[in-house]
Amino acid sequence: MHLRMYCRTYNKPVVRRAPEFSELHASKVMTRMIKYPRATLPSTIMSQTALDYSTLESSSKWRNLPPPPGFSKSSSFVDKRVPKKEKPAVTTESYDALKEKRAWDVAIAPAKSLPMQAFMLYMSGSGVQIFSIGIVFMLLFSPFKNIAGMNEAFAQYAPSKSDPKSITTLPLHKVVYVLCNLLTLGVGLWKCRSMGLLPTGTGDWLAFETRGPAPELSLF
């Protein structure tokens, strides 16, 4: 696997230009990118370092980059094209299968942690205390956090031919992921309800009720 940097903004230009710079060192790519006229590099580029499984694929734009110095495979620089010619098909499929499997793992991960969370809830009791409140808050907030970061979470498992950031990538996994997160949320809400924190009764809204003046007055 190659550790690479990528940036959504620079994907396309880099892909287009890649063959010309195939022999260049990665750092030189970086310099070219900086020099590229349309580019204004955001400062966050360095922080968005991620493990990019897509580099495993034959079609990857990074495929032809030389391995970094000292990397064992880089020694067979001459004959690298011969084995790579037939291997990519096999590796792509297996990679995809692997990624899919990993994506399923991620999708049902919230559901897997539920028994543990349920046990924690049981242990924390029904009183309103710092522990139970902490756990309940975790249960209530993590689903939203997870769903908000869903595309990023699944981007690395995206099949080779699709856009890793798109919502339509891995749709089934994402649906299951959302459902599992909702399950967590549901458990959190159930806990809230059992602790009496949900404003479900009329009593919770009593303070907002108002009454007008009486139509008739008694002087007495």
Add this chain to the structure above:
Amino acid sequence: MRFFTTVVAVLSSVSLYVGTTWALHESDVGVVDWHKHMVGIPLSGSISTSPSFHLVNGKNIILTATTNNVLAALEPEDGSIIWRYIFDPEDRIAGYYKNATTVATLSGPGGAILRNFNALTGELLLEKRLHKPEIGALSEPLHLGKDVVFAPHSNQMYVLSNGCTISCIDGSTGEVIWSWTSPDQGSMVIHAKLTLSQSTLFATGFAKSTASFTLHATSLSLPTGELNTFVNIPSALADPLHQFILLTRPDLEKPIAIWLEQGAFRYVALTPDLLEKPRSVKGEGFARLVDIGLSEFGYAVVLRNDESSFVMRLEGMVGQAKPVWEFDDSKASEANADSRYAGVLDAHGRAHVSRVYWSHHHEKGAFDVFTAGQPHGFSTGAKTFAFNTKDHGIIGHVAVGVPDSAPIHLITTSTGSVQLWEQETLKWEREESLAAVVIAEFVEVPERATSVAGVMEEAQEGFVARVIRQIGDAQDFPRYLVNFVKRFATGSYASPSSPPPPPPTTSNSSEPEPFSRDTFGFRQLIIAATAFGKVYAIDSSTGTIVWSRVLGLGWAGQVGGRVQPVKVFVVKGVSEGGDVEVVLVAQRRASNTLVDTVAFHVNALTGSDVLGKSPDGEVLEGQDVIEGPLVEGYLLGGEKKVIVMFDEHLQVYLYPSNPSTIDYFSSVAHKLSFPLRTTIETRKRITGHQIQLSSDHHKSLAYPTWTLTLPLGEDVQAMIPQAKSGVPVASVGKVLGNRTTLYKYLDERLFVLLTVVNTPPPPPPATGSTPEDKPQPKPSHSQKCGIYVVDGAKGTVVYHAEVKAPGTPGANGKGGGCQVKAAFSENWLVYHYYEDEVEGGSVGGSKGYRMVSVEFYEGRKGDEKIMSSELTAYSNDTLNLSTYEQAYVFPYAITALATTSTKFGITSKDLIVATNNHRVQSFARRMLDPRRPNRKTTADEQEEFLIQYDPLLPNDPRRVLSHNYDVANVQKIITSPSLLESTSLVFAFGLDMFLTRVAPSNTFDVLSENFNKVQLVLTVTGLAAAILSF
């Protein structure tokens, strides 16, 4: 640096330990509360009840019986109460009779009960029922037909009771040694006075004959009580109470009866055989004989027809009475008012007779004391004293005492003030009319700043003016800042449990600063109007009288009369800015039977007349509102405060009556209704009325709209309005443990109606077969008491309960009839009654006092909502409510009850109760919750803090608000919110006055007393310093 932090740590830990001391509740005594012991206004109608000085073992005390049915001994030095004995209401005191060391009383119907007290300590030495109260003959005046004389050398006393029975009673055991009852009880003879001679007891009385009374004398043998003889002395007394006196002298054997017959003296000496003939004395023109309490020493005062007076003394040898001293200038004149006479025997056995009168000429009181001596005695001559008639009315009664050479006068005024004058100086005074307060009302007072700065001016000023003023005010900012820092550092905030701040001192003596509230609003004014024509403003934080005014009689001042206060309304409160104004609506009953309705409109802070008719310091004259009696008067709140009054014809009178109030009244009149009690063909009814506005110059009229006809024999006892007093309803419902809501049934028009049900006894069976020995059900047990809760606009009966009335009235000394006490607040009704034996009832026949708590909620179950507070009275939903009620065994008989009230109504309402054992106690609302389950509480119920039902209300002595004070005969309890939501002021009045604060849900809105401000400041500064230095 390490040293520094160590110091900080040590300092803060030290302050932590020093600071945590618990504030004791005892420290609040006398700080948060005050009480005033009262004895009531002396009964000055007769010599046997009116105040007198009494020398006991060399100590002078003042004894008096009072209109509040109290026998009291006062300290002549400072006016404090040495002791007092409170008689039951049905046990009216008829008179007290002094001995050297003891005081005997006769009380009850016909003098049924004899008591004997130690004169110095008030210890009850003897209590003896002489006859059944039922056979007691009623007499008018009350003291007639009762007398007690003490045997001079033994412990026995001779008691005349019921006008016909004379008993010899052992003073220590109460054993009746002999008793004699006049054989002709049916005749018109009433015995009035007992007199002892060597071996004979004389009873003198009056026999009614045509047009006048005849003197009647009876002679009894002293050791055995056998009747020697009795005789009708030929005489014709027109007014036996004022024209007859019996004079004796310890050194003379024969008592002399003296009376006036057609303006001339006649007398007769009483001998055991009663054979002496009445004789006449030359001279005529005498009007009255005044008993000055010295008849046993041979002195009396005689008034001539022209009111001129002289002291008469029984002369031994001749056996007749002679004038010894003529009072100067005692003739009725324009310069002087009527004179009062009093006499006393000093420690040396010398008699002193005083004449006290009001001098129109000097505008002062005047006294003239005659001291008996050889040959005739001497007098001090007329001396004046600065009696303030404008504050205290007229001199009603005078008692004189001579503790040393100088005479002292105890003066009882017509407004109920008791004053002791030592020569010309006022030594002390007691405002005893505060024991006769009819109505009292809390009045909130403004802050100091707002009362000084004109609020109206600020409201009217323009923008520029305001900016200029505020820039001008800004120069005070540095001082404010310094004060703020000082206050922050030292933590000297006003504390609710600190002693009340001293009343604002007069900075410049010319203009006294107006009365203002304290930080927490505990200082309010209690406007109290008494039955004796005086209105007081009492500082609620200390109990001192801020001002008082005598209510004037208006035109009736010429013929005499009295002012009976009916209601007090606050017509201008603090929130409206400016001065607080109250209106006292009163009925003036002139002596010529004319009744008028008068409104007295005063500034509550100063007592000055808002109408400007009567200047300060003078008698307060009111404005005649209705020429006739008042049927009812109400305060119409809202945007304008208008007093709406109705006369006998139900015509509407407004006060104040001006175009704006008339407009306002016209705009709301169609919404108004009020209930009145009426009687139509012997059936008692409650009739609701609405108002028909008149289109022409006639007065608007109220017309009946609904009636609530009570069943035959049911009589209205009281109508109790809801406790409103402007306190809002904080929550319209009650949330249950399962999160549903019981919506409170809130109807501002509801009122409580208490009735007496006199079911006629069942008719005797027509057939004669009923065996006579079969016990008939007692007719008294058919009496019941009804409790209704009625809507005032339509007459809908929301709640009705009937409880048994206690047994036959007066059977056990406790009055029968319905003594139900009730209070109604929001949706909570609580009432108290006595549960007598129940025949076949389900209560198990246990007697005792019960407290019933009732709550009304909308709908039949939780979450049902009918919006009752804005529901029209004519809606079908008005009876869609559920009632929760529970009865509790209550430990005491009570005389008054009320619920607490707070500013926003958030704090729970406690029940304040004045018990018969002279205490004021609070009961938690939680204990009186009618939803307390009859089984173990469920989790939901526990969440509501409901406790399992227990029939007995916990009687927690820590909830006794009155501590160990004796707060006797409380007639009414009123509560008022303070500025602290947690705290409510409670004022109980009756015989005694008592004010305290209660916090039913604890003082959640103030820092506790043991909060350590210094520690906090030290810790914060220490930490800040530590952070900064690192």
